[in-house]
Amino acid sequence: MRADAVRNRRLLLDAAAAEFAEHGMDVSIARIAARAGIGKGTVFRHFATKEQLMAAILSDQLDALVARGEALLECADPGEAVLDFMATGVELRSFCVAFTAEMREEPQVRAASERLVAVAESLTARARGDGVVRGDVTGQDVLLLINAVVQATAPLGEAVPELWRRYLSLVFDGLRPEAAHPLPVPAPRSLAPG
Known part of the structure; x- marks a missing residue:
């Protein structure tokens, strides 16, 4: 995995964990992506x-x-x-x-x-x-x-x-x-x- 992809994955996991902890499991992918500072498409490239x-x-x-x-x-x-x-x-x-x-x-x-x-x-x-x-x-x-x-x-x-x-x-x-x-x-x- 390229360095930027590894960084984006880490940002995504940290943002998603924080969002789920703060707002529950129904939080939207768009909200997670925004918190991570990445596009929604990047989320789905990492996780289907x-x-x-x-x-x-x-x-x-x-x-x-x-x-x-x-x-x-x-x-x-x-x-x-x-x-x-x-x-x-x-x-x-x-x-x-x-x-x-x-x-x-x-x-x-x-x-x-x-x-x-x-x-x-x-x-x-x-x-x-x-x-x-x-x-x-x-x-x-x-x-x-x-x-x-x-x-x-x-x-x-x-x-x-x-x-x-x-x-x-x-x-x-x-x-x-x-x-x-x-x-x-x-x-x-x-x-x-x-």
Whole structure:
């Protein structure tokens, strides 16, 4: 891809993510193009449909969380690394929850999801090995708990924007091994539907 095409694609993805976050998924392509400072035709040269654009944004968001997780694998404190990963995840997933199941089936989104599961498993394994999270907690659990915090705080998110931090702290305390009881069912083997 030529340098100007790469730049336009990045401008487009950033503008679209901002527009979707601010105005919802029904925002027009014309509005996204205007915010990016490109023509509407340029949008369609990069993405044939709005759904493809949305899937690219979702993939981008997941890859950002993967990159953060990979950086946190170098953190000296495995517990802090998991907590930081979860906090980053809550902030990103707040945006990602609006995407449809069909978009999540796009190959690029599926691939990003697989990378995300792998880094979550690595971070969680380090924390388990260090004894800072329960021995039966998996990366899948961590990812689902990120979503739980997002869902729990969504109704009050705009009125109390930092509320998620309270619930993330409660969730993380539940991951600690002190006074843990056996879990009634095992962790899911995959977050993928089917």
